[in-house]
Amino acid sequence: MVRPTSCEGMRLRFVDTMTVGAALLFGAVLSVLAGCTAVPQRESTSRPKTNSAEGAETAVADATGAALQGDAQAAVVALAQVPAAAFTGDARAFRDCMLERFGYQTAPALPLGDDSWIASLAQAYVTYWRSVLTRSVPEQTAEVRLATTVGSLIGRPLASAAALDDAEEDIQAAVRRRGYYALLGRTPPLRELMLWRVQDVQQRAVDLPGGREIVTVNLLDDFLLRGWGYYATCGRRSAGGWATDTALFAVVPAYKNRDDEVFSVRFLGHEAQHFADKRAFRGLESWELEYRAKLVELALGTYSQPSTLMLFCENRAASKSSPHGYANARVVREVSARIGIDEAALCGPGTLPEQAIRQQSRALLEEDTTRQIRSGTAPGTR
Numbered sequence: 001m002v003r004p005t006s007c008e009g010m011r012l013r014f015v016d017t018m019t020v021g022a023a024l025l026f027g028a029v030l031s032v033l034a035g036c037t038a039v040p041q042r043e044s045t046s047r048p049k050t051n052s053a054e055g056a057e058t059a060v061a062d063a064t065g066a067a068l069q070g071d072a073q074a075a076v077v078a079l080a081q082v083p084a085a086a087f088t089g090d091a092r093a094f095r096d097c098m099l100e101r102f103g104y105q106t107a108p109a110l111p112l113g114d115d116s117w118i119a120s121l122a123q124a125y126v127t128y129w130r131s132v133l134t135r136s137v138p139e140q141t142a143e144v145r146l147a148t149t150v151g152s153l154i155g156r157p158l159a160s161a162a163a164l165d166d167a168e169e170d171i172q173a174a175v176r177r178r179g180y181y182a183l184l185g186r187t188p189p190l191r192e193l194m195l196w197r198v199q200d201v202q203q204r205a206v207d208l209p210g211g212r213e214i215v216t217v218n219l220l221d222d223f224l225l226r227g228w229g230y231y232a233t234c235g236r237r238s239a240g241g242w243a244t245d246t247a248l249f250a251v252v253p254a255y256k257n258r259d260d261e262v263f264s265v266r267f268l269g270h271e272a273q274h275f276a277d278k279r280a281f282r283g284l285e286s287w288e289l290e291y292r293a294k295l296v297e298l299a300l301g302t303y304s305q306p307s308t309l310m311l312f313c314e315n316r317a318a319s320k321s322s323p324h325g326y327a328n329a330r331v332v333r334e335v336s337a338r339i340g341i342d343e344a345a346l347c348g349p350g351t352l353p354e355q356a357i358r359q360q361s362r363a364l365l366e367e368d369t370t371r372q373i374r375s376g377t378a379p380g381t382r
Helices: 020-033 053-068 072-080 089-102 116-133 139-154 161-166 168-177 228-232 261-280 286-300 305-314 323-339 343-347 354-375
Strands: 181-183 194-208 211-226 241-243 248-251
Touching (some): 053 089, 053 228, 053 305, 053 323, 072 089, 089 116, 116 139, 116 168, 116 228, 139 168, 161 168, 168 181, 194 261, 211 228, 211 261, 241 261, 248 261, 261 286, 286 305, 286 354, 305 323, 305 354, 323 343, 323 354
Parallel strands (some): 211 248
Antiparallel strands (some): 181 194, 194 211, 241 248
């Protein structure tokens, strides 16, 4: 069974009647579009919003970060309070999709393939995601509803979220019988489902700051569903892959070129570090695994470093319940302090000291390794 541990899931059309939560969201969008300034409070990832292209860029970043932390309400508000005319190209398409998908009581149906059983499974997860993302249904209620629906599909009564966990092998088997592979589990804060049909395997050597790792890489393609993060951001962000104790798994359509640095550092370097850390240390929390792997991305990256920093800055969280966001926030805070600039400068436009960022990221990783050894997480240290 493929169960990611590094991403807790990786590291994404429904209601017929408007619930109280959906009505509140719908009203919030209308009030923003009408010029209301009393909107939910959320810390901006960068600059104050304006009626300009700069304001649109900030809104897109804020909305993406909110969505990846499971809050489509905040994402919709961030986008809706900037006039549509300020958005162009991909940003306009993103805004339109997000408002259409999460700003109203119903959302357009997704194309979910020709296999009715697979489509029903996918729809059950999409319905669950949207319920939680829009906060139209309490999370526990949404999980029980998901379990009930999935149980009916596999012919096994599932009355709780725990029962859904226990049924993963049955779900995987049913999916494979229909020619698909599946990723289940949880990518905090939501339950995960990816569905794909093509899976190839190769061996790769990855040079990490701590030494070379030889890893088995599964290349996944021909996706029907790419997870809740992809859904929550209208395709703007996607899980790039994950690591288990035995192999790496790469979401092929998330990368333009498997021979460039984005793939070799952002995927292979990041996930190979997880692979090495799982072997070297015991009981690391998800955010600790992410923190170390993100430092590797900055330590190894050259031309990919600016876009990597942009991704980190875009999705920062104060809670460990969002492991990626929490790790991003810690990396941004510590790296900016080490190179002597504030976080806004690290996350803003302009030239950055790339070599210093590489050196300090490597130093932070080495310090954390020493700390883990001293704390007894390495085998044989207790």
